Amino acid sequence: MTEIHTPRLLLRRWREEDLTAMAEINADPTVMRWIRDGSVLDEEQTADAIERWEEEWDEEGFGLFAVELLGSGELAGFAGLSVPHFLPELSHEVEIGWRLGRPFWGQGYASEAAHAALEFAVQDRNLDRVVSICRPENTASENVMRKLGMGLERETVSPAHGHPLRVYAIDLTEYQG
Template sequence: MTEIHTPRLVLRRWHEDDLVPMGEINADPEVMRWIDDGSVLTPDQTAEAIERWEEDWDEEGFGLFAVELLASGELAGFAGLSVPEYLPEVLPAVEIGWRLGQPFWGQGYASEAAHAALEFALQDRGIERVISISRPGNEASENVMRKLGMVPERVTTHPVHGFPLHVHAIDLSEFDA
């Protein structure tokens, strides 16, 4: 089982008892504001998403980690890797992403979890290049990307919703573990 410990977090595979707290995160309109079209997810959609994330681990050898606070055991959200199939023009690619509940914002957890996931991608899984995709205005996520050492690569358009997307990238030679 893949598990990563940082000073304050545990990045791990998903457990059945993660469904309720992840469902609460996905049901928060402020959390989901920058995700896809901004729609919140139902508990059933969250369950399906977690199932897909676990399947990605089995198929790809990487995926989205559940992010748990080391001190309390609370689920803060997720961080990890996926293939951005919704944006064919960047493929083949591996994307790093994160989503945390509001109580966990502004404390550096997203940067800490994303750095651990990026290190896992580049050093453990041998992925030589990782991208991250954001919507213009999502300053919090773009700040995490900068902290990771990612640089803007291109601006494109979401193929379904038509809004602009910023694509950032980093490769193994640029990563500072």
């Protein structure tokens, strides 16, 4: 089982007991406002998503980690790697992404988890490059991308929803962490 420990977090594979906490995160309109069309997800949709994330681990050898606080054992959300199938022009790439519940915002957890996932991409999966995608209004995620050393590569449009997207990227062949 793949686990990554950071000073404050445990990044790990998903467990059955994670469903309720992740469903609460996905049901928050403020959390979901920059995701797809901004719609919230219910518990069944969250269960389907977790199942897809776990399948990606089996198929690709990477995926989205459940992010747990070491101190309390609370599920804060997710961070990790995935193939961005929602954007066909990038379906040959690997995306680094994250989603945390609002109580965990503004404390550096997203940056800490994303940095650990980036280290995993380089050290464990030998990836040469990763991208990250966000809506232009999502300045908090853009700040995390910049902290990771990613640069704005281009702007595009979501084919499913028609809103603008920004694609950030980093070349990992010379990544120093």
